[in-house]
Amino acid sequence: MIYTENAIPQDATQLRVKDAFRYRDQFKTETYTLRGVLRWKSNQAPVPLDIFRDAYCTAPAAQADACDEYSSRAIREFLAAREHMSDDERAEELMMARAAHGPGVELVNVISGQRFTT
Numbered sequence: 100m101i102y103t104e105n106a107i108p109q110d111a112t113q114l115r116v117k118d119a120f121r122y123r124d125q126f127k128t129e130t131y132t133l134r135g136v137l138r139w140k141s142n143q144a145p146v147p148l149d150i151f152r153d154a155y156c157t158a159p160a161a162q163a164d165a166c167d168e169y170s171s172r173a174i175r176e177f178l179a180a181r182e183h184m185s186d187d188e189r190a191e192e193l194m195m196a197r198a199a200h201g202p203g204v205e206l207v208n209v210i211s212g213q214r215f216t217t
Contacts, residue, residue: 101132103157115153122154135161145169174210181211193217 107119130137130146137146137159145165151158184192196206197217204217 101135101159102126102137102151102162105155105157107155111155119154122150123156126154126156135159136165137162138165177210181213 104123107116111119126137126146129140131140132138138144139146145162146158147166148158148163151162193215196204196215200206200217202217205214206217207214
């Protein structure tokens with residue numbers, strides 16, 4: 100085991116205890132280790148640090164760097180994909196935003212900073 104299971108606080112709510120044990124079980128059944136990092140089998144992404152926190156576990160030393168790298172790469176790929184969106188894809192995105200928020204609402208893409216009005 101490359102992470103440490105810490106004691107669950109006695110004052111933790113039943114829901115937090117249940118979640119902690121569920122996450123610990125997932126660590127054992129739904130992850131694998133690669134170069135000192137715990138990764139999800141489903142998508143090969145590193146297990147986020149907040150999952151370790153909620154499981155009352157100490158993450159492996161390399162986990163934070165792997166999570167940062169994964170997030171940075173995902174953002175770069177997202178921005179690159181947006182640069183190559185077709186007019187139809189942009190129109191569909193606007194239509195979905197208008198359906199969700201109504202017409203005339205200014206929205207901001209929190210990753211790209213792009214502003215647009217529905």
